[in-house]
Amino acid sequence: MSPSDLRRRVRITLAALAAAVLVTTGAIAAVATAQNPPSTAQQEQGMTPGAPLAEPAVADADQAELTLDATKARVSVSGKEIWGQAYNGSLVAPTLHLEPGKTATITLHNRLPVATNLHFHGLHTSPEGNSDNPFVCVPPGASYTYRLAIPSDHQQGTFWYHSHAMGTSCPATSGTGSDGHTHSMSSAPFTPGDVENQIFAGLSGAMVVGDSRSSLPDSLRDIPVHTIALKDAQVDSAGKIVQGTAGASIDSNAPTVRLVDGQLRPALSMRPGETQLWRLANIGADIFYRLQLDGHTFTVLAEDGNEYPQATGAAELLLPPGKRFDVLVTAPATPTSTWLRTLSYSNGPQGDVYPDTPLMNVDVSGPAPSGVPSSLPVGTPLRGAAPDLSGAPVAQRRTLALSEDSSGTAFYINGRRFSMDQPTFDLAAKLGTVEEWTILNTAGEDHPFHMHTNAFQVLSVNGVPLVAPQRQDTVVIPHAVNGTPGKVVIRQAFTDYPGNWMFHCHIAAHEDNGMMGYIRVAGA
Helix, strand or coil: CCHHHHHHHHHHHHHHHHHHHHCCHHHHHHHHHHHCCCCHHHHHCCCCCCCECCCCCEEECCCCCEEEEEEEEEEEECCEEEEEEEECCECCCCEEEECCCCEEEEEEEECCCCCECCEEECCCCCCCCCCCCCCECECCCCEEEEEEECCCCCCCEEEEEECCCCCCCCCCCCCCCCCCCCCECCCCCCCCCCHHHHHHHCCEEEEEECCHHHHCCHHHCCCCEEEEEEEEECECCCCEECCCECCECCCCCCCCEEEECCECCCEEEECCCCEEEEEEEECCCCCCEEEEECCCCEEEEEECCEEEEEEEEECCEEECCCCEEEEEEECCCCCEEEEEEECCEECCCCCCEECCEEEEEEEECCCCCCCCCCCCCCCCECCCCCCCCCCCCCCEEEEEEEEECCCCCCEEECCECCCCCCCCCCCCEECCEEEEEEEEECCCCCEEEEECCCCEEEEEECCEECCCCCEECEEEECCCECCECEEEEEEEEECCCCEEEEEEECCHHHHHCCCEEEEEEECC
16 A cells, blocks of 8 residues: 555544434445445446547637626536536536726626635736735635736736635625635634635636737648646546545546547547647646647647747647646648547655546548648747746745645645745735745655746756746646655746735645745736
8 A cells, every 4th residue: 555545544544433423324435435436437337438528618708797606516527517616517616708998797697505706826916905805805705806917027827716715605805805705814823724615516617818929930830729728527426526634635536537528539620731720728626637649749838828839849748737838749641540648647655546538539630621731840940939047047945845744734835834824935925036946855656736916937856957948837846755845946037916926736635734935916
């Protein structure tokens, strides 16, 4: 038995003992089911794979005020009805489309029995007020209106949005926002959040800013585009998506069903020689994807919505929770069939082990369309990359140490669990400066580090420099090896937006249980 399996078995056993003392026989049976979850094949029974890819509906958030209803819902997954949570009734929420230089107005109606909110992951917009403010808490039965002013020079690419509920209730109100429904979480001791449960149940969707084809040559400006949103679902024997309980997170190493746009192994069609843009996004709660398109390579244009300086080839792509890539895929000149798959992957000796799993069939058939544009050669310069920070003057150097207890149930940054009232650093960052952060991981599993509000530049991973100066908002901090912590060095520019900028591990169970913090950003 691996250390991770042992820790999970201990947590489940403790939960079962507590259930035996405190609740009814029915609840004990539910815990027993969690000990022996259905296999992936059993969970897939009743689902029909192979239907044509049906992407989420697209909502233009800059055209009119949008409404998102967060509810418990019975949703269809490839023909099988299951219970989860949904925005507007769909397991994969509508894809929000925003335009640089415009303001998006989005009203969230909370029809859940617990508190919730929204985080617009990767957007460079204010973290305060009714913008992308994770400290907002919307209680059951309430509504809240977000207004996102997107800068005119915002990066164009793929982002996503999801619940960022830092608890199941709103502990305090510290003021009323412009819409009369602001509930700001403050003056509360650490309590586990509910991000994992809500994302895992279905409260997430893709988000696109502008159009990343705008940096391509004219011949590629109108190529087909597909949003490929990846999330998994553990479906219990009662047809419900599994949820964690107090003191026990979801077992992310348990059998699960991998879905593409909420479908089981859908089929995507291409014509011979055709080039398409795929917006790949991991919008799940906890697990990693190691993507490969059998027999082909990806031409990467952007990572986490941030354009590369030049087109880059990649045989495979690692997507921890929250990661996105904009890629070009070119079909071969002759008809064929192949698979987009997630390869087997382990995120450390104390982490999870995921099996090789086919995700989507790619069918190349029919005659080649006339005037098919060629693919983009690797190395072709792109126009929208952010400035290189490697030579910038550094105003402040900071260190973040990510750690967890031996049971894998409590998580820390610099030895502390998250506190709403206490920033991670006493010294605030100043607008107009560049800082260098060294992020250490002392645990036996990888931790994907995510920064709100800002994309950063990775300088090195475990001492190996990164040559390409691209920006990103999520990076995997490698696990410790023989007592030596994993180490990533980043730089970020605090160009605008005073307020509290949050950061955390994006394995949702880890942020829920303490691996989260924030830094105060003040005027120069």
